[in-house]
Amino acid sequence: xxxxxxxxxxxxxxxxxxxxxxxxxxxxxxxxxxxxxxxxxxxxxxxxxxxxxxxxxxxxxxxxxxxxxxxxxxxxxxxxxxx
Amino acid sequence: xxxxxxxxxxxxxxxxxxxxxxxxxxxxxxxxxxxxxxxxxxxxxxxxxxxxxxxxxxxxxxxxxxxxxxxxxxxxxxxxxxxxxxxxxxxxxxxxxxxxxxxxxxxxxxxxxxxxxxxxxxxxxxxxxxxxxxxxxxxxxxxxxxxxxxxxxxxxxxxxxxxxxxxxxxxxxxxxxxxxxxxxxxxxxxxxxxxxxxxxxxxxxxxxxxxxxxxxxxxxxxxxxxxxxxxxxxxxxxxxxxxxxxxxxxxxxxxxxxxxxxxxxxxxxxxxxxxxxxxxxxxxxxxxxxxxxxxxxxxxxxxxxxxxxxxxxxxxxxxxxxxxxxxxxxxxxxxxxxxxxxxxxxxxxxxxxxxxxxxxxxxxxxxxxxxxxxxxxxxxxxxxxxxxxxxxx
Amino acid sequence: xxxxxxxxxxxxxxxxxxxxxxxxxxxxxxxxxxxxxxxxxxxxxxxxxxxxxxxxxxxxxxxxxxxxxxxxxxxxxxxxxxxxxxxxxxxxxxxxxxxxxxxxxxxxxxxxxxxxxxxxxxxxxxxxxxxxxxxxxxxxxxxxxxxxxxxxxxxxxxxxxxxxxxxxxxxxxxxxxxxxxxxxxxxxxxxxxxxxxxxxxxxxxxxxxxxxxxxxxxxxxxxxxxxxxxxxxxxxxxxxxxxxxxxxxxxxxxxxxxxxxxxxxxxxxxxxxxxxxxxxxxxxxxxxxxxxxxxxxxxxxxxxxxxxxxxxxxxxxxxxx
Numbered sequence: 106x107x108x109x110x111x112x113x114x115x116x117x118x119x120x121x122x123x124x125x126x127x128x129x130x131x132x133x134x135x136x137x138x139x140x141x142x143x144x145x146x147x148x149x150x151x152x153x154x155x156x157x158x159x160x161x162x163x164x165x166x167x168x169x170x171x172x173x174x175x176x177x178x179x180x181x182x183x184x185x186x187x188x
Numbered sequence: 189x190x191x192x193x194x195x196x197x198x199x200x201x202x203x204x205x206x207x208x209x210x211x212x213x214x215x216x217x218x219x220x221x222x223x224x225x226x227x228x229x230x231x232x233x234x235x236x237x238x239x240x241x242x243x244x245x246x247x248x249x250x251x252x253x254x255x256x257x258x259x260x261x262x263x264x265x266x267x268x269x270x271x272x273x274x275x276x277x278x279x280x281x282x283x284x285x286x287x288x289x290x291x292x293x294x295x296x297x298x299x300x301x302x303x304x305x306x307x308x309x310x311x312x313x314x315x316x317x318x319x320x321x322x323x324x325x326x327x328x329x330x331x332x333x334x335x336x337x338x339x340x341x342x343x344x345x346x347x348x349x350x351x352x353x354x355x356x357x358x359x360x361x362x363x364x365x366x367x368x369x370x371x372x373x374x375x376x377x378x379x380x381x382x383x384x385x386x387x388x389x390x391x392x393x394x395x396x397x398x399x400x401x402x403x404x405x406x407x408x409x410x411x412x413x414x415x416x417x418x419x420x421x422x423x424x425x426x427x428x429x430x431x432x433x434x435x436x437x438x439x440x441x442x443x444x445x446x447x448x449x450x451x452x453x454x455x456x457x458x459x460x461x462x463x464x465x466x467x468x469x470x471x472x473x474x475x476x477x478x479x480x481x482x483x484x485x486x487x488x489x490x491x492x493x494x495x496x497x498x499x500x501x502x503x504x505x506x507x508x509x510x511x512x513x514x515x516x517x518x519x520x521x522x523x524x525x526x527x528x529x530x531x532x533x534x535x536x537x538x539x540x541x542x543x544x545x546x547x548x549x550x551x552x553x554x555x556x557x558x559x560x561x562x563x564x565x566x567x568x569x570x571x572x573x574x575x576x577x578x579x580x581x
Numbered sequence: 582x583x584x585x586x587x588x589x590x591x592x593x594x595x596x597x598x599x600x601x602x603x604x605x606x607x608x609x610x611x612x613x614x615x616x617x618x619x620x621x622x623x624x625x626x627x628x629x630x631x632x633x634x635x636x637x638x639x640x641x642x643x644x645x646x647x648x649x650x651x652x653x654x655x656x657x658x659x660x661x662x663x664x665x666x667x668x669x670x671x672x673x674x675x676x677x678x679x680x681x682x683x684x685x686x687x688x689x690x691x692x693x694x695x696x697x698x699x700x701x702x703x704x705x706x707x708x709x710x711x712x713x714x715x716x717x718x719x720x721x722x723x724x725x726x727x728x729x730x731x732x733x734x735x736x737x738x739x740x741x742x743x744x745x746x747x748x749x750x751x752x753x754x755x756x757x758x759x760x761x762x763x764x765x766x767x768x769x770x771x772x773x774x775x776x777x778x779x780x781x782x783x784x785x786x787x788x789x790x791x792x793x794x795x796x797x798x799x800x801x802x803x804x805x806x807x808x809x810x811x812x813x814x815x816x817x818x819x820x821x822x823x824x825x826x827x828x829x830x831x832x833x834x835x836x837x838x839x840x841x842x843x844x845x846x847x848x849x850x851x852x853x854x855x856x857x858x859x860x861x862x863x864x865x866x867x868x869x870x871x872x873x874x875x876x877x878x879x880x881x882x883x884x885x886x887x888x889x890x891x892x893x894x895x896x897x898x899x900x901x902x
Contacts, residue, residue, distance in 0.1 A: 110200040117506050124513045131517075131542045136369060137240050142314035143366070143373050144244040146307060147298045148281060148400055150431065152238065153332070153375035155530040158287050158294040228589065433666075447592045454596075486636050487708070547658055551593045554655060558597040561644060562604055569640055573633035 195488075198479075199495055209468050213461065214504050217556070220457060221508025222515070225552055226524055227446050229516040233543040234528060237372060238435045242428070246277070246400035247409070249426040250416060258424065260395040268419045269401055274408045279304070280396035282385045286350065286378070291342065293533055295335050297378045299385025311379075315364055327384055328363035334375035334534040336365045353390030360384065368539070375536040447555075454559055461563035469493075469571035476571055477579025486572050493568035501557050509552065517542045584666055585744045590659040595741065597652060601645045602734045608641040609727040612720045619720075621712050635716065639704060642723065646697045653690055654842050657833055669749035673830035674757070679750045682740035689733050695853055696726055702857050706865055753828035757813055771815055778811045782884050785855060789873045794863030801855040804880075808848055812887060819890040824902040844886060851879030 144150050203210065250269070252261045261280075269278050282299035302308050302320065312318060315330065329348075331339070339348055339362065350358040366374045386393075403412050409427070416425055469476075476489055484492075515521060517540055529536050585591060611634045618627055660677060664670040667679055677683035700722055707715040765774060781804040788797040813829050820832050820840060832841030854876035858869040895901055 106200040106204050107197060109204050110196075113503070117503055120510045121506055124510045127513075127518065128542045128544060133541055133543075136539075136541050137237070139314065139367070139370055140237060140241050140373055141244045142310060143370055143377075144241040145310035146300060146314055147283070147374075147377065147379065148246060148279070149283065149296070149298060149373075149377075150238065150241050150245045152234065152372055152529060153296070153334070153377065153536060155376070155526075155533040155536050157532040158285060158292075445587065447589050448587075451592070451596060486633075490636070490640050547590070547662065550655060550658070551590055554597050554651070555593045558600050558648060562600045565604065565640060565644060566607075566637070569637045573636055 195492070199492060199499075202492070202496060203499060210500055213464060214500060216457065216460070217500075217504040217560070218508045218511070220453065221505055221552065221556055222512045224447070224450055224555065225509045225512035226516050226521060228548050228552065229512055229544060230521050230525060230528055230540065232545065232548055233516070233540040234372075235435055236543040237541050239432075241373070242432060242435075245428055245431065246279070247402045247406075247428045248412070248416075249398050249400050251398040251424050251426075252420070252422050253424045254422060258398075260391055261398055263394045263396055265399055265419060265423075269399060269416070272412060272415050274403050274405055274412060276402050276404060278399060278401040280399050282382055282389065282391065282397045284385075284389050284397055286388065291338070293338065294376070295331075295378050295534075296376050297380065297385055297388060299382035300379055301382045315366070318364055323363055324381070326361055327359070327381075328361040329378050329380040329384075330364045330366060331362055331379075332366050332374040332377040333368045333371055334536055335378055336362070338534050350388045352388055358384070358388060368537070371536055372538045372540070375538070376534045454555070458559045458563040461560060462567065465564050465567040466570070469567050472571060473574055473579045476574065477576040480574075480576035481580070489572035490568060493564070493572065497561060497564050497568070501560050505553060505556060508556075509549070513542075513544070516540060584746050585663060585741055588659075588663060588666065590655075590662050591741050594652070594655060594659050595737065597648070597655075598734060598737055601648060601652075602730065604641045605645055605727060605730055608638045608645075609724065611635075611638050612723050612727075616717065616720045616724075619716055621716070632713075635713070638720075638723070642697070642700065642704075646694075646701060649690075649694060649697065653694060654846070656687075656690065657830070657842070661830065661833055663744070666746055667744060667750055668746070669752055671752045671754075671831070672828060672834065674753035674828050675750040676744065677830070678756060679745065680740065680743045682736050682743065686733065686736040686740050689729065689736065691849070693726065693729050693733060694849075695856070696722075696729070698853050699857060699860060700726060702861060703865075706861075706867065753831060754825065757827040757829075765810055765814060769810075774807065774811055775815060778807050779884070781807055782880065785880065786877055789855060789858065789877060792862075794859040797859040798856050801852045801859075805848065805852045808883070812844065812848075816887040816890055818902055819894045822894065822902075840886075844883065847879050847883045847886065851876050851883055854879065 250261070250265070251258045252265075253259070263280055266278055266280055269275055279301070284297060285294045286297045287294045300307055300311070302311070302324070308320060312320070318330075344362075347359050347361050350360060352358055360380065366377070366379075380388075386395075389397075391397075403409055409429075413425055413427075416423055479489060479492075480486075516524075520537060520539055525536075525538060525540075529538065615631050615635055615638070618631055620628060657673060660673040660683075663676045664672050667676050670676050670679070677687060700719060703715055703719045703722065707713055707719060765771075769777070781800065785797070785800045785804050788800050791797075809829070813827050817827055817829070817832065818824050820837055821828075829845075830841070831837070832844065833839060834841075854872050858872040858876060861867045861869040861872065891901070
């Protein structure tokens with residue numbers, strides 16, 4: 106039983122090690138530079154939200170529900186990113 | 189040496205001989221941890237990525253407001269803003285959403301002033317090998333990957349025809365495609381010369397969408413805001429600080445509401461754990477009785493149960509978080525990402541930058557381990573204190 | 582409901598505290614029962630049940646206190662994370678001062694950890710004996726702890742629900758800096774403070790080998806206090822490499838490699854073990870050589886760690902701040 110125990114502990118260590126390895130080997134810097142490059146060109150920092158045309162697509166933009174301003178609409182992105 | 193320890197031997201025996209007892213609980217726990225970790229991983233990755241780009245963003249953005257709605261901003265404001273002391277890098281911008289009626293979809297069109305030295309330099313470093321001369325030879329644009337896929341699907345191979353508000357068609361060549369790794373920011377983006385964008389949105393020569401500028405000395409910020417309101421009464425100022433806070437809240441709102449709902453699930457898990465282990469342990473009475481009879485004390489039994497639980501908690505935690513890590517950062521969090529980025533427009537396949545902090549992992553562990561242990565504590569005590577004589581009867 | 586309560590760290594923290602409090606509540610009720618009916622000389626079923634029940638109390642407290650030790654750094658981490666949401670706050674110092682509940686809460690948490698460490702010590706003594714001689718004592722002690730823990734729970738909720746995200750708070754340089762008019766106690770200046778710091782360290786190490794238990798406790802407490810001031814007003818500036826930066830919280834952040842957790846943790850546990858050894862030797866007449874050894878080790882580590890920042894800075898730059 107102890108062998109099984111050590112075996113499964115080793116397996117857990119292995120998957121953790123793989124995740125840590127992936128995390129450490131990920132090329133974060135060039136990604137970050139590329140993102141900064143896009144922002145430098147366009148000046149737009151909001152993520153590319155896949156929203157319907159009449160919905161605000163930038164973070165931080167405030168548009169209230171025209172019929173009931175107090176109510177939170179669930180199916181729109183403001184619900185996700187509201188203040 | 190390890191295999192000599194009877195305690196460890198018995199512990200592993202308990203775990204592996206009675207796998208089925210723990211398997212159910214393990215799998216529920218793994219699913220619950222994987223779910224909450226995935227949500228926290230996505231939001232912390234998004235947050236980090238966006239915050240890293242904040243340096244590049246302009247300190248202030250101003251637009252004209254008419255009857256509470258943003259409308260096109262007069263270009264004359266640029267000169268007025270330049271006159272305010274402490275202001276630098278004033279840049280008019282034209283951007284907006286272009287609605288493509290047949291597909292009910294829209295793109296974000298951004299007009300760039302390519303003759304601005306900084307802008308063209310930034311573009312050249314973004315897209316290595318772009319030939320700006322050829323770019324200007326005919327009317328062309330740079331599109332994000334999502335836009336490209338969409339246009340291909342609608343048989344626009346090399347060119348796309350925009351319809352201007354005047355009812356004319358404007359044929360624009362697709363010159364370059366932004367790499368897919370930028371999808372998080374640029375999936376639905378179309379970059380084109382500023383004049384072309386003005387034509388497509390039907391803006392007049394003296395109009396722009398908004399104006400951005402920097403104020404390097406942040407002690408001056410409040411002062412500048414005051415002066416801006418003297419430029420025009422219909423001005424709306426968006427500060428970088430507000431945007432920054434919006435990013436911070438991005439994490440909180442989504443994660444927060446999610447966590448509050450998640451607590452309910454967690455309390456249910458506690459209840460299940462409590463009942464399940466009360467039952468499991470009552471079946472173990474005999475074994476415990478034998479252990480007590482051969483000289484184990486109550487504390488030894490409690491210790492055994494504690495380690496048993498600890499191993500369960502740690503292994504399910506590791507499996508759950510690693511699974512969530514793979515799902516989010518290797519597979520790109522299919523389905524779940526739509527909660528964060530929406531799914532009403534172009535399909536967006538993002539590559540999230542791995543971002544896992546000790547704090548996130550600590551929060552996850554506390555969130556899961558505390559209720560787990562708390563629920564198992566009383567059942568294990570109950571079985572540990574049964575007198576051996578009674579247990580074996 | 583404000584943004585603070587929706588931040589995931591706060592939710593996790595409050596949930597953990599609430600779950601632990603529930604367990605502590607069960608333990609408190611069980612303790613009341615024990616206090617009412619405990620008589621070791623009796624051979625009734627009731628006495629037997631009570632003995633069993635004491636194991637429940639013990640394992641609950643064991644478990645809860647273990648987690649409380651983790652939750653104190655987590656609390657620091659939580660308020661540090663909140664500093665992004667509270668306007669004006671650069672680190673946890675501003676958030677702690679965001680309302681009147683913050684500082685008492687932090688102080689109470691430290692006191693509770695001290696007292697519960699003592700409880701664990703008494704419990705260990707109790708279990709070594711056959712007759713549970715300290716059962717009454719530790720039960721009363723636990724009830725006292727439980728009162729403090731209840732106050733802590735209430736303060737936790739009050740504190741987190743009363744942080745305003747609209748009013749700006751002061752930043753650490755205002756709270757601890759010269760502008761705030763906040764200076765050293767007893768009219769000390771930096772050289773005197775440092776002399777006192779090293780002298781007290783020497784005194785404390787000496788006292789660990791004498792029989793003056795009260796002096797030892799007093800020396801530990803005084804050392805802890807002077808050490809706090811020395812770190813904030815002198816050693817901290819070398820950690821930050823900035824002569825004007827005085828803050829006990831900023832060093833918890835990643836820029837300084839989280840050294841604050843180590844520094845305060847070592848100071849806390851070293852002082853605690855010194856006091857515990859005095860209690861064990863003075864009140865219970867036990868030998869506490871092991872405690873003393875660990876205590877000296879931790880305190881020395883603390884002093885070396887602090888001094889090494891100054892030394893390294895001098896070696897690198899050739900000047901002192």
